[in-house]
Amino acid sequence: MICYPEDVNEAEALALYDYWLLSDETSTGFLYTVKQLDQRYKPEGARPINSLTQKASFLPRIPVFFCQSCKVKLPVKSRKRYNERIRGNSDLLCSNCYKSKEKEVSDNAKRILYEFKNRKFKAVDYLSGLDFLELMALLAISSGKEPGSLLSQSRNELIVTGAHSVDQKILSSLENKGALVVIDELPPEVQCACEDLYGDYDRVTYYSRDQKGVRSTRSDSFHKGVYLNPLVMESTTEVYSISSILYQKIQSSAVSFDEMSTIHQMIKNIQMDKLYKLVCFIEKEFRLKVDQSNVLSALLSHLAENYSPNNIFFTFFNRAQKAVMYIHKERIPEYISRHCFSKFVGDYIQYVEDNDYKLSKTRSLPPEIQSSPFEALFSQLYLNGHFDWNRLSAKEVVALSMESIPLREDVQALLIEGDGE
Numbered sequence: 001m002i003c004y005p006e007d008v009n010e011a012e013a014l015a016l017y018d019y020w021l022l023s024d025e026t027s028t029g030f031l032y033t034v035k036q037l038d039q040r041y042k043p044e045g046a047r048p049i050n051s052l053t054q055k056a057s058f059l060p061r062i063p064v065f066f067c068q069s070c071k072v073k074l075p076v077k078s079r080k081r082y083n084e085r086i087r088g089n090s091d092l093l094c095s096n097c098y099k100s101k102e103k104e105v106s107d108n109a110k111r112i113l114y115e116f117k118n119r120k121f122k123a124v125d126y127l128s129g130l131d132f133l134e135l136m137a138l139l140a141i142s143s144g145k146e147p148g149s150l151l152s153q154s155r156n157e158l159i160v161t162g163a164h165s166v167d168q169k170i171l172s173s174l175e176n177k178g179a180l181v182v183i184d185e186l187p188p189e190v191q192c193a194c195e196d197l198y199g200d201y202d203r204v205t206y207y208s209r210d211q212k213g214v215r216s217t218r219s220d221s222f223h224k225g226v227y228l229n230p231l232v233m234e235s236t237t238e239v240y241s242i243s244s245i246l247y248q249k250i251q252s253s254a255v256s257f258d259e260m261s262t263i264h265q266m267i268k269n270i271q272m273d274k275l276y277k278l279v280c281f282i283e284k285e286f287r288l289k290v291d292q293s294n295v296l297s298a299l300l301s302h303l304a305e306n307y308s309p310n311n312i313f314f315t316f317f318n319r320a321q322k323a324v325m326y327i328h329k330e331r332i333p334e335y336i337s338r339h340c341f342s343k344f345v346g347d348y349i350q351y352v353e354d355n356d357y358k359l360s361k362t363r364s365l366p367p368e369i370q371s372s373p374f375e376a377l378f379s380q381l382y383l384n385g386h387f388d389w390n391r392l393s394a395k396e397v398v399a400l401s402m403e404s405i406p407l408r409e410d411v412q413a414l415l416i417e418g419d420g421e
Contacts, residue, residue: 109193147230
């Protein structure tokens with residue numbers, strides 16, 4: 001059925017009729033081309049066929065030209081739309097039915113996400129179960145975040161101290177105590193609900209620490225990753241920010257002897273992690289194979305405790321140059337040369353300490369070695385302006401922090417006793 005405009009003449013009516021004539025023998029599927037129709041009917045007083053089709057429509061008696069829900073007619077105005085409709089695989093809906101269907105899908109998706117959120121996120125009083133370091137770690141990774149916020153797309157990508165093994169241990173403990181919610185896999189219906197509401201699921205992202213390649217995400221959407229769990233708050237609590245509550249809890253917590261020892265070890269681990277990364281940098285820079293031996297581990301442990309990374313980096317660079325020259329000059333075989341760097345650094349440090357010298361020269365660390373969130377927070381709270389641990393040894397970081405960290409009475413007594421001796 002063709003719906004003609006009111007103002008068409010006889011030639012135009014014939015032109016529109018011929019416009020919709022089908023043919024299996026042509027590449028377009030229609031008997032006449034637009035050019036043929038114009039050539040035939042323009043001399044008879046017809047307007048251009050493309051102008052006429054804008055005011056007319058075509059409605060074959062085929063199911064795809066009727067709404068699959070309410071059966072209202074859905075004619076087309078062009079051959080292109082006709083072919084799209086014929087070749088289309090999905091059920092066609094009118095605008096009213098489409099909006100109704102869209103609302104139904106949206107409401108169902110919101111219900112699925114709401115139920116999933118209630119199952120996964122259950123507010124608990126997890127603060128009472130966290131030790132001092134866990135409180136610090138949680139504040140470092142969640143500062144400014146709201147409950148239910150995505151912190152990272154995976155445990156491995158979430159940086160606390162920068163030392164991977166230490167970070168994984170802390171994150172596992174925070175998860176077990178209810179502070180973090182880890183979603184390793186989304187149920188298929190939840191993933192579909194996110195796509196129905198917010199489009200491409202794979203484009204859901206989070207704000208990374210370095211802010212590179214960041215796209216904003218919907219707070220009510222879900223992705224695989226690590227989330228901050230809601231906290232049960234007392235009715236008398238006036239502060240509603242989890243960061244503020246964590247900060248107050250840390251400020252009012254006195255540190256035990258065991259916790260102080262753990263803090264010392266964590267600081268040392270952070271500095272050691274930097275030194276390991278510097279060794280990797282030296283390997284690439286000088287094309288020098290360095291054996292990851294117990295000798296190297298013991299050496300880095302000693303260096304992290306007693307020297308700043310900036311001083312050590314200069315020493316690494318200087319000793320690496322000498323090691324490479326020695327290896328090439330003496331033609332040292334590979335199974336021996338991979339131990340040269342550790343020996344050259346170790347011998348030099350031994351020489352410095354035997355003669356009571358100091359490492360005075362420094363070299364700035366490569367830009368890829370950044371301060372961790374824990375390091376930045378610890379500096380802010382306890383180091384009185386010493387924001388850069390790269391200038392301090394682990395021992396110096398601990399000594400400076402002892403002036404600010406609230407200590408329990410037994411730790412204070414032990415320190416006083418030690419000073420008395």
